[in-house]
Amino acid sequence: MIAASFRAMGTSVQVTVARPEDIAATQALFEEVERRCSRFRPSSELSNLNNADAADLLVSEPMAEVLQIAADLRDRTDGLVDAGLGAAVSAWGYDRSFDIIDETSTPAPIKSQPVWSMSGNCLHRSPGTRIDLGGVAKGWACDQAVESGLAVIVNAGGDVRSRSSEAQVDIIDPWGHRVARVPLGVGALATSSTTRRRWKIPGGEAHHLIDPRTLAPAVSPIVSATAVAATTVEAEAGAKAMLLHGSDGLAWAAAQPWIKGALAVWEEGSVYATNGLQLVAA
Amino acid sequence: MIRKRFPTIRTTRIAAWTTVAVAWAVAIVGRQMEAPAQEDLVVAETTRATAPAAETTTTMPTLPEDGLVVIRYTPAPPPPPTVVRQVVVQAGPAPSPTVSTSQGS
Numbered sequence: 001m002i003a004a005s006f007r008a009m010g011t012s013v014q015v016t017v018a019r020p021e022d023i024a025a026t027q028a029l030f031e032e033v034e035r036r037c038s039r040f041r042p043s044s045e046l047s048n049l050n051n052a053d054a055a056d057l058l059v060s061e062p063m064a065e066v067l068q069i070a071a072d073l074r075d076r077t078d079g080l081v082d083a084g085l086g087a088a089v090s091a092w093g094y095d096r097s098f099d100i101i102d103e104t105s106t107p108a109p110i111k112s113q114p115v116w117s118m119s120g121n122c123l124h125r126s127p128g129t130r131i132d133l134g135g136v137a138k139g140w141a142c143d144q145a146v147e148s149g150l151a152v153i154v155n156a157g158g159d160v161r162s163r164s165s166e167a168q169v170d171i172i173d174p175w176g177h178r179v180a181r182v183p184l185g186v187g188a189l190a191t192s193s194t195t196r197r198r199w200k201i202p203g204g205e206a207h208h209l210i211d212p213r214t215l216a217p218a219v220s221p222i223v224s225a226t227a228v229a230a231t232t233v234e235a236e237a238g239a240k241a242m243l244l245h246g247s248d249g250l251a252w253a254a255a256q257p258w259i260k261g262a263l264a265v266w267e268e269g270s271v272y273a274t275n276g277l278q279l280v281a282a
Numbered sequence: 283m284i285r286k287r288f289p290t291i292r293t294t295r296i297a298a299w300t301t302v303a304v305a306w307a308v309a310i311v312g313r314q315m316e317a318p319a320q321e322d323l324v325v326a327e328t329t330r331a332t333a334p335a336a337e338t339t340t341t342m343p344t345l346p347e348d349g350l351v352v353i354r355y356t357p358a359p360p361p362p363p364t365v366v367r368q369v370v371v372q373a374g375p376a377p378s379p380t381v382s383t384s385q386g387s
Contacts, residue, residue, distance in 0.1 A: 193386030
């Protein structure tokens, strides 16, 4: 097998492929998803949707698939993982690629809750609702790369999808220490953290994980959450939801049949896992 | 003349030292008399300072029905990462293509 890496969607992507030509094909797949789903590219399909005035919008087949997945994950997470929070995260300052965030601007938090739904290829949304597909699009790209047969293992910024029974994933805590090795095998694993993608705001700091109940960056005793599931989009949503559930996060994850295992790093450094999470000695 | 002044100086010194000694003794006695009040004050301050901490419950994970695995328990915040300087004299083995890392994004 051949290992390679490239940069896409604002993060580093590591791929393991069987044939050399699959590296470029996987990179092209990620580029295509980013070109369609980025909210930072003015010409992307998502930017066109967000900038449109109409309440009902016809979207492309791939976009409809991603939005339908996002709607499903919102339901599964009791509304906590909501792709409709694009306006809220922009209002807190994350309105451009993370590398060029303006840390001098003052946040202007919004107060209106996002409302959106999918019906076939039609997106319906309330005025002011802006879609942010950052997390689900990255997970979807990982899933597509593996399910299409291009990649054996893909790791996009800690979101891992594998079809190799030998795949293992080291979970790294926010302090850079390895806390566990997971024998992932065939499946997906994702980690969400509030210690990444943080930026300064006047009087403090903000981060990318918005709590839909407060429309503000989440406050949680969990600083890093990892979930194992069948697909990357599920693992990514599960990890975010755990973090947003706070101290109930692990209990919530253990009760979800689609989450095979979960691990959480507490703010003071403690690490807990559900019984379902398989671990191996490193 | 000298004989006449010497006793005066001596008397003055004795009087001065006596005054200092008495003042010192009074201060000691006074401090001992005030001590119980200060102890009361210390107790009161301690009680006030620890009250909020006693009310704040330590955030622990809610226990899942099928139990919880404690991988690491750290009641105090871990120290900041230390910078380790390492001289690599020979390239190590290439990373395994089947082992990934996940730290979040």
